[in-house]
Amino acid sequence: AQTVTQSQPEMSVQEAETVTLSCTYDTSENNYYLFWYKQPPSRQMILVIRQEAYKQQNATENRFSVNFQKAAKSFSLKISDSQLGDTAMYFCAFEGGGATNKLIFGTGTLLAVQP
Amino acid sequence: EPEVTQTPSHQVTQMGQEVILRCVPISNHLYFYWYRQILGQKVEFLVSFYNNEISEKSEIFDDQFSVERPDGSNFTLKIRSTKLEDSAMYFCASSDPHVGVNTEAFFGQGTRLTVV
Numbered sequence: 001a002q003t004v005t006q007s008q009p010e011m012s013v014q015e016a017e018t019v020t021l022s023c024t025y026d027t028s029e030n031n032y033y034l035f036w037y038k039q040p041p042s043r044q045m046i047l048v049i050r051q052e053a054y055k056q057q058n059a060t061e062n063r064f065s066v067n068f069q070k071a072a073k074s075f076s077l078k079i080s081d082s083q084l085g086d087t088a089m090y091f092c093a094f095e096g097g098g099a100t101n102k103l104i105f106g107t108g109t110l111l112a113v114q115p
Numbered sequence: 116e117p118e119v120t121q122t123p124s125h126q127v128t129q130m131g132q133e134v135i136l137r138c139v140p141i142s143n144h145l146y147f148y149w150y151r152q153i154l155g156q157k158v159e160f161l162v163s164f165y166n167n168e169i170s171e172k173s174e175i176f177d178d179q180f181s182v183e184r185p186d187g188s189n190f191t192l193k194i195r196s197t198k199l200e201d202s203a204m205y206f207c208a209s210s211d212p213h214v215g216v217n218t219e220a221f222f223g224q225g226t227r228l229t230v231v
Binding site for chain 1: 146148150152156157158159160163171204206208210219220221222223224225227
């Protein structure tokens with residue numbers, strides 16, 4: 001069974017600084033997708049960034065980028081120029097290549113951006 | 116921008132009562148999901164629905180739960196006899212997976228269910 005592990009329950013970063021959130025996963029599949037979701041205090045789930053396992057190039061979305069290491073099964077999220085609005089819970093998620101496309105989430109990292 | 120909408124945003128119910136949580140997925144999406152998040156815990160998969168039937172369900176999704184797509188737009192989650200431990204945030208999501216194009220799941224804003 002696939003698992004997703006986020007080993008950092010909480011992180012803190014100063015505004016305008018860079019922070020990296022860690023995520024590792026376990027799977028025997030070769031084709032899959034990885035996601036980072038943001039959950040602000042409103043508790044809505046917002047997609048931050050997506051990575052297809054068959055792509056070697058790391059995904060980037062403005063200030064957000066990932067370091068995808070397929071052999072190591074690692075998928076970290078880097079937030080550059082952190083802003084107060086980035087304060088949220090961040091969940092790493094895995095989606096296998098099977099028929100149902102269900103997401104398996106990690107336990108989350110609570111990121112606090114300090115002014 | 117199209118979005119998934121859920122109603123109600125907050126529901127309080129007595130233990131043992133039936134509740135129905137409603138969702139309107141994005142109109143051209145084919146897969147529908149329910150997830151649950153107990154306060155302070157991770158988001159857990161409950162069930163996926165495709166072509167008018169359940170395609171996968173988790174261990175959490177026991178006989179007390181059911182899903183339905185009663186018409187062309189709504190997707191509902193019913194809990195027949197609520198328990199205190201059903202108190203959680205319930206998220207509906209939908210996706211339109213095509214290989215090599217997009218498998219992103221779009222989430223609704225959630226329904227907070229409180230069982231008292």
